[in-house]
Amino acid sequence: MSSSDDRLYAAVAAGVLASEEQFGSLLRSIVEVARAIFRARGSSIFLHDEEKDELVLAAVADEREQSLLGMRIPSSTGIAGWVLSARTPLVIDDLQNDPRFARGVAEKTGYIPKGLMAVPLLHDERALGVLQVLDRPENSRFSLHEMDLLGLFANQAAIALDLLGSARRARAALEGSGDAATVARVAAALDRLEGTRRDAGLALLRALEGVLREQ
Amino acid sequence: MAVEVVGHADEEHDEELRPAWSLTRDAYDSIALDNPLPDRVDRAWALGGATGKGVKVCILDSGIESGHPSVGEIAGAVVMSVDEDGNGVAAEDAEGDLCGHGTACAGVIRSFAPDAELYSVRVLGAGFTGSGKVLLAGLKWAVEQGYDVINMSLSTTKRQLAEVLHELADTAYFKRTVLVAAAHNMPVESFPWRFSSVISVGSHEEDDPLTFFANPDPPVEFFARGVNVDIAWLGGSTIRATGNSFATPCITGISALVLSKHPRLTPFQLKSVLYLIASNVGGGA
Numbered sequence: 001m002s003s004s005d006d007r008l009y010a011a012v013a014a015g016v017l018a019s020e021e022q023f024g025s026l027l028r029s030i031v032e033v034a035r036a037i038f039r040a041r042g043s044s045i046f047l048h049d050e051e052k053d054e055l056v057l058a059a060v061a062d063e064r065e066q067s068l069l070g071m072r073i074p075s076s077t078g079i080a081g082w083v084l085s086a087r088t089p090l091v092i093d094d095l096q097n098d099p100r101f102a103r104g105v106a107e108k109t110g111y112i113p114k115g116l117m118a119v120p121l122l123h124d125e126r127a128l129g130v131l132q133v134l135d136r137p138e139n140s141r142f143s144l145h146e147m148d149l150l151g152l153f154a155n156q157a158a159i160a161l162d163l164l165g166s167a168r169r170a171r172a173a174l175e176g177s178g179d180a181a182t183v184a185r186v187a188a189a190l191d192r193l194e195g196t197r198r199d200a201g202l203a204l205l206r207a208l209e210g211v212l213r214e215q
Numbered sequence: 216m217a218v219e220v221v222g223h224a225d226e227e228h229d230e231e232l233r234p235a236w237s238l239t240r241d242a243y244d245s246i247a248l249d250n251p252l253p254d255r256v257d258r259a260w261a262l263g264g265a266t267g268k269g270v271k272v273c274i275l276d277s278g279i280e281s282g283h284p285s286v287g288e289i290a291g292a293v294v295m296s297v298d299e300d301g302n303g304v305a306a307e308d309a310e311g312d313l314c315g316h317g318t319a320c321a322g323v324i325r326s327f328a329p330d331a332e333l334y335s336v337r338v339l340g341a342g343f344t345g346s347g348k349v350l351l352a353g354l355k356w357a358v359e360q361g362y363d364v365i366n367m368s369l370s371t372t373k374r375q376l377a378e379v380l381h382e383l384a385d386t387a388y389f390k391r392t393v394l395v396a397a398a399h400n401m402p403v404e405s406f407p408w409r410f411s412s413v414i415s416v417g418s419h420e421e422d423d424p425l426t427f428f429a430n431p432d433p434p435v436e437f438f439a440r441g442v443n444v445d446i447a448w449l450g451g452s453t454i455r456a457t458g459n460s461f462a463t464p465c466i467t468g469i470s471a472l473v474l475s476k477h478p479r480l481t482p483f484q485l486k487s488v489l490y491l492i493a494s495n496v497g498g499g500a
Binding site for chain 2: 076078079081082085086087088089090091092093094095097098119122124125126127141142143144147148151154155
């Protein structure tokens with residue numbers, strides 16, 4: 001298949017894929033489970049926006065912080081930026097000793113965590129974002145077992161982010177003015193038909209499919 | 216831009232490192248070697264009394280906060296970028312550390328080797344996009360400078376960079392620059408730690424900084440202290456952290472100690488010494 005066919009196929013396949021909202025729910029479920037497993041105060045996922053080279057808050061576990069979704073931070077500085085670029089997980093305690101971190105986060109959220117676990121979300125060769133877990137219970141000593149657990153969550157989140165990216169690209173193709181959008185409009189129109197008109201529409205499309213395959 | 220070019224601890228010895236493509240019978244004498252290793256290699260021989268003096272250590276990271284109480288003064292700092300033609304450009308770096316991580320690594324190395332000369336090559340902090348190319352340019356530049364040890368507590372997952380990274384790692388190996396790289400603790404393909412010409416490091420959970428283990432089942436070759444470590448951070452502060460990126464400078468620091476006492480060791484010999492003095496191998500203690 002040519003790349004054009006690939007796009008068309010991907011776009012039409014999006015019709016049977018879950019919606020962006022459903023992937024959003026999956027991401028939120030991942031951070032909620034991460035927060036529960038680590039008995040942490042919060043957990044969040046940042047998605048890397050390649051076009052603007054920024055990290056965008058894509059999921060957050062705390063109900064009160066849902067309004068922060070979409071918040072953007074530079075991909076170049078801070079712990080999340082380092083983790084993304086270095087593709088290496090990092091666990092930091094005593095974050096309040098870091099004046100720059102405290103100021104930067106407080107300005108955006110009004111909340112300064114004491115500790116932070118950050119892990120890159122890697123899928124194939126790409127670093128898609130960063131998963132963070134904030135404030136595990138105080139006096140709980142960190143262990144390599146937890147680091148492994150963090151890696152497992154990161155893998156799950158990376159797969160979800162990859163699917164989300166595919167859904168977004170497919171949706172953009174369906175809503176645009178290209179070939180995929182034409183096919184999508186035909187599919188949508190067919191979907192709205194009922195009874196004999198729907199049967200006639202399907203028969204017409206099958207005939208068209210036969211004609212196209214002959215060439 | 217004015218950047219000092221540094222040399223190896225035993226620059227005069229480099230003269231002996233002429234490439235030899237074959238060895239004729241009458242040339243045997245020309246490659247006569249003194250074995251620098253004693254019959255028994257232990258920690259007293261390898262690093263007893265060593266301070267890292269005379270060893271040039273490069274930290275390829277987010278920069279270093281010079282003057283931090285746990286780091287002290289550093290010998291030089293550059294920031295890397297890539298120009299329109301894809302060439303690496305090194306400029307003097309006055310910004311220090313953009314994240315804290317490079318300072319943390321420097322502090323760990325300093326805790327082992329107080330007299331080592333620390334050099335910062337900043338390859339992170341100029342945006343994520345293109346960071347792989349900057350990392351590559353920074354490593355190339357660092358290898359060209361002839362540092363004795365380069366600490367790389369970072370990696371890339373980009374396959375198209377792997378081949379060039381591999382060549383750079385091999386070049387460093389033959390130029391007597393030891394590359395110490397953080398291993399990944401997730402099952403992902405990343406580089407350069409997987410290459411056999413570098414020393415790759417993962418974490419163990421012990422508290423003793425001098426405890427490190429040789430791994431009989433690579434690609435991770437050594438495990439060093441990387442869990443709940445007190446490390447230097449921004450603004451002269453100290454925080455507690457966990458990660459293979461802090462285990463890596465432990466082995467960098469120990470390597471600096473060994474090289475300050477035995478500057479003629481090649482990376483091959485150094486790795487052998489590290490193995491022999493590892494806590495789970497007979498030469499330890």
